[in-house]
Amino acid sequence: DVKVTQSSRYLVKRTGEKVFLECVQDMDHENMFWYRQDPGLGLRLIYFSYDVKMKEKGDIPEGYSVSREKKERFSLILESASTNQTSMYLCASSFGGPRTDTQYFGPGTRLTVL
Amino acid sequence: DAKTTQPNSMESNEEEPVHLPCNHSTISGTDYIHWYRQLPSQGPEYVIHGLTSNVNNRMASLAIAEDRKSSTLILHRATLRDAAVYYCILRDVGGNAGNMLTFGGGTRLMVKP
Numbered sequence: 001d002v003k004v005t006q007s008s009r010y011l012v013k014r015t016g017e018k019v020f021l022e023c024v025q026d027m028d029h030e031n032m033f034w035y036r037q038d039p040g041l042g043l044r045l046i047y048f049s050y051d052v053k054m055k056e057k058g059d060i061p062e063g064y065s066v067s068r069e070k071k072e073r074f075s076l077i078l079e080s081a082s083t084n085q086t087s088m089y090l091c092a093s094s095f096g097g098p099r100t101d102t103q104y105f106g107p108g109t110r111l112t113v114l
Numbered sequence: 115d116a117k118t119t120q121p122n123s124m125e126s127n128e129e130e131p132v133h134l135p136c137n138h139s140t141i142s143g144t145d146y147i148h149w150y151r152q153l154p155s156q157g158p159e160y161v162i163h164g165l166t167s168n169v170n171n172r173m174a175s176l177a178i179a180e181d182r183k184s185s186t187l188i189l190h191r192a193t194l195r196d197a198a199v200y201y202c203i204l205r206d207v208g209g210n211a212g213n214m215l216t217f218g219g220g221t222r223l224m225v226k227p
Contacts, residue, residue: 004157035215043158043217090157092215103215105157 003027004106006091012112019078021109023091031094032074033103034058034066036087043090049074081113118202123222126192134187134221136202141182146205149176149187150217151198158201158217161187197225 007022045058148163175188201220
């Protein structure tokens with residue numbers, strides 16, 4: 001079974017702090033994604049990566065950056081956390097290029113910024 | 115990606131079949147129909163997908179209308195563990211770079227013992 005793990009299930013940070021969210025997948029997938037999920041807004045793509053050291057902006061990249069130094073690991077960075085970044089953050093991975101590929105999700109990190 | 119419409123919620127009794135509908139009247143010829151579900155406090159989970167023919171796997175069946183303007187996810191015997199939000203999504207196989215998923219509101223399935 002594909003496994004996507006995220007470093008924390010719950011995280012509480014203060015405004016202005018730098019926050020790192022880590023995601024690791026064990027299936028040698030090329031593609032990795034970071035989404036945030038908010039009530040009434042569904043899933044929104046922040047960034048994705050289709051190869052090591054490659055990244056592409058999604059729909060809402062402002063206030064975030066990412067890092068992919070190794071194929072299995074994709075990190076989301078909040079340079080200076082703000083209260084409007086309180087959300088559920090979901091990491092996913094998939095194999096291959098076509099848009100019909102299945103995405104495998106981690107359990108999510110619920111981030112609260114005070 | 116084309117838009118889908120699903121009921122906000124549905125109820126089912128345990129061990130009975132459940133039919134979850136999805137309308138996608140603006141579907142294009144290259145759109146695949148995908149279903150994901152999200153159990154409480156978990157990330158979304160792939161369920162099934164299809165293009166034109168009906169599909170079966172160990173989790174569910176997918177029935178696709180002949181004109182492809184609607185589809186139905188079928189859980190043959192609902193269990194309490196099937197209580198989740200079910201999302202119907204269209205994905206264009208010919209789309210440009212960016213394999214993102216766009217989730218709408220989904221259908222919240224409640225299963226009664």
